[in-house]
Amino acid sequence: MIRTFDICINAAHPDVKLYEAATFIGSPSTAFVRGIPPAMGAWKITAVRLAAAWPDGSIENATATQTGDGVWAATLQGTDTSGRAENGLQILADGVDETGAAVTGYVLGVADLAVYTRDATIDVDGQSWYVKLFESAPTPPHKGDAYISSGYLLIYDGEQWIAIGGGGGGIVDDTVTRASSNAVKSSGIWSAIWGALTALPTGFTALYDWVVDQLTGKADKSEMSVTTANDTATITLKQGMSATVLTQHQPLPAAVAPSTSAAQGAYADAHDTGTALATRAAASDLTALAQTVAGKLSTTGDTRTVTATDSGGTESYKFAGTGDTDANTVARVKNLPYINEGEAEEMLVGVYAISSRGVQRHTATSGETSATFGFVDTPGTGKIADAILDIDNSGNTSELGMEFYGLGTTFTLVHPDGDDLAEMTSVDGGKRARFYFTETALVSNNLPVISIQRITLGAVATAITRGS
Numbered sequence: 500m501i502r503t504f505d506i507c508i509n510a511a512h513p514d515v516k517l518y519e520a521a522t523f524i525g526s527p528s529t530a531f532v533r534g535i536p537p538a539m540g541a542w543k544i545t546a547v548r549l550a551a552a553w554p555d556g557s558i559e560n561a562t563a564t565q566t567g568d569g570v571w572a573a574t575l576q577g578t579d580t581s582g583r584a585e586n587g588l589q590i591l592a593d594g595v596d597e598t599g600a601a602v603t604g605y606v607l608g609v610a611d612l613a614v615y616t617r618d619a620t621i622d623v624d625g626q627s628w629y630v631k632l633f634e635s636a637p638t639p640p641h642k643g644d645a646y647i648s649s650g651y652l653l654i655y656d657g658e659q660w661i662a663i664g665g666g667g668g669g670i671v672d673d674t675v676t677r678a679s680s681n682a683v684k685s686s687g688i689w690s691a692i693w694g695a696l697t698a699l700p701t702g703f704t705a706l707y708d709w710v711v712d713q714l715t716g717k718a719d720k721s722e723m724s725v726t727t728a729n730d731t732a733t734i735t736l737k738q739g740m741s742a743t744v745l746t747q748h749q750p751l752p753a754a755v756a757p758s759t760s761a762a763q764g765a766y767a768d769a770h771d772t773g774t775a776l777a778t779r780a781a782a783s784d785l786t787a788l789a790q791t792v793a794g795k796l797s798t799t800g801d802t803r804t805v806t807a808t809d810s811g812g813t814e815s816y817k818f819a820g821t822g823d824t825d826a827n828t829v830a831r832v833k834n835l836p837y838i839n840e841g842e843a844e845e846m847l848v849g850v851y852a853i854s855s856r857g858v859q860r861h862t863a864t865s866g867e868t869s870a871t872f873g874f875v876d877t878p879g880t881g882k883i884a885d886a887i888l889d890i891d892n893s894g895n896t897s898e899l900g901m902e903f904y905g906l907g908t909t910f911t912l913v914h915p916d917g918d919d920l921a922e923m924t925s926v927d928g929g930k931r932a933r934f935y936f937t938e939t940a941l942v943s944n945n946l947p948v949i950s951i952q953r954i955t956l957g958a959v960a961t962a963i964t965r966g967s
Contacts, residue, residue: 500528506607507534517610520588524579524614532563532571532590546593547571554582554614578614583637587612649684846873850904858887863895873904878938879947888934896928911943912951923953931956
């Protein structure tokens with residue numbers, strides 16, 4: 500490079516760079532600096548110098564010599580590495596100010612510094628390119644910059660890098676991009692594949708193993724069963740081979756056969772309901788259900804009764820008719836027993852169900868320290884939560900603490916005065932306890948209140964021996 504820089508132009512517009520300082524690898528460069536301001540009284544420029552930051556990261560400084568006619572000349576030895584350094588060349592000056600004090604480091608101008616391997620002109624698709632060849636992609640790139648990568652000659656057209664040769668043409672992307680139609684460097688493809696492999700959890704050696712593992716244990720429709728008993732359909736959803744993740748008990752309206760012309764409307768409604776249910780349960784289950792309730796509904800007079808027959812005998816359930824004005828006797832139930840539910844099942848993952856008018860049991864396993872329970876009938880929805888829960892912690896040496904799903908958000912608990920709720924809901928190891936829950940008419944913080952009572956049970960008696 501042998502180039503003249505007119506400082507006076509850029510001193511007036513410091514936001515405008517000087518023309519790019521371009522040279523070749525291994526070549527010295529001489530800069531002639533013109534327009535240095537003359538002395539003004541005591542103020543004057545005493546020295547001019549160049550500071551070059553070459554593309555390889557090296558720094559070179561050169562002191563200029565005043566040659567006459569206000570021109571200062573300085574020569575840089577250059578570098579053997581091609582590339583471009585943004586703002587790589589600075590023209591600096593030292594002097595004294597108007598008081599005679601020394602001043603160091605006036606910036607007279609800044610220019611980009613480019614080092615070319617060689618210059619060449621090539622023709623591609625009828626277009627002539629004046630090529631400035633670099634060893635690697637320069638920053639920032641200018642139109643006509645070129646470098647060789649993976650067998651391709653890449654030329655910057657002012658907006659993007661265009662690949663020429665190397666067995667193909669067109670634009671080559673450095674990385675894999677979902678929407679790009681360009682070719683991709685092999686290094687970019689390898690990085691994408693390796694990134695996917697390294698993202699696999701520890702212990703997996705193939706993508707196939709990982710995909711299979713993601714599907715393992717997921718519930719599908721083949722693991723859902725629907726069963727009916729009396730007037731209830733039970734829907735059970737399992738995960739994997741055995742773990743039950745959802746059990747839902749759903750009351751089913753009866754498909755009732757009409758006995759009089761006055762009952763045609765009621766029968767039509769029941770028939771429509773049965774037709775809708777037929778799409779959700781097996782036909783054989785609905786047939787058995789219809790046979791069970793057939794003829795059990797009386798529609799005569801103002802009193803409605805339902806008669807249920809089982810192995811224990813016949814029970815009648817009375818419902819108030821139009822002639823009954825007592826709002827508190829809308830439904831009267833005679834001898835309606837609690838159901839022994841056995842072991843409490845999960846209504847949600849990790850939450851054991853407490854069903855209304857049922858007795859549930861939770862048998863703690865060895866080492867179990869806590870269990871969470873939830874009410875199937877949501878408190879405050881019109882169905883009174885009323886149930887018994889037996890805790891068998893006799894086979895466990897650890898204390899079992901009870902938690903309640905929805906406590907504080909859908910309901911609150913109230914305990915007998917003088918008792919402590921935390922102590923009441925903790926069952927010592929080796930002990931048994933019975934809990935009675937019933938929804939009250941009380942409201943706390945706009946939430947329904949459920950009363951909890953506890954009886955601690957002693958040893959099970961197999962015989963009674965009385966003193967003489």
